Amino acid sequence: MNEDHYQKYDEAVQTAISSMQVINGYFVKQTLRIDDTIRYLVGLTHILKERYEGKPLKVIPTQVITAQNYLPLLEHLSKKDATEYHITYPAFASISSKSDSLTLRDVYLKMLMCTKGVTGEKALEIQRRWKTPIEFFEAYKRCEEGRTEDEGRKRKWEMVSQEMSGLVGRKKIAKVLSGKISEVWSNDSY
DSSP: OOHHHHHHHHHHHHHHHHHHHHTSOOOOOOOSSHHHHHHHHHHHHHHHHHHHTTSOOEEOOGGGOOTTTHHHHHHHHHHHOSOOEEOOHHHHHHHTOHHHHOOHHHHHHHHHHTSTTOOHHHHHHHHHHSOSHHHHHHHHHHHHTTSOHHHHHHHHHHHHHHHTTTOOGGGOOOHHHHHHHHHHHSSOOO
16 A cells, blocks of 8 residues: 555554454454465465364354354353364354444444544543443533533543543544544533
């Protein structure tokens, strides 16, 4: 990628990678060049062929699997014998479905990342301080208590950046981004 394209899309790519790691729980292998990606995929293919080619696969019927019972079922089967059990792709897609298995934390992180500039890392840091959306919203309400309208608005604008001022690097939140977050979560514009 040339430098102009890289700078333009770097933040979006980093946000997507963070989202896949944090929210979806996927391992993300990053490579520098397309050749490295190809080598990685070829190596992974060889490992899978060595492990599974020509051997019988024990498959759990798709109709008995749900997102809730999958892990307990695997645990039960592994205690029963040392045989590896697998699932079909449709079963995998079903238990990995975003809409079926989203927790409040997942939705909260996604909501935070809807604000331009809030990466997965930054959303996680916000979520560490304010565990739920209502807790975050109430923190903004407390910024108004005992203050004039302008003071309250300024306090809300700076709340996230001040609370997270000890962070460094990509996790740090600047005042401008803190203000954007404030506009969304406190229903207030500066």
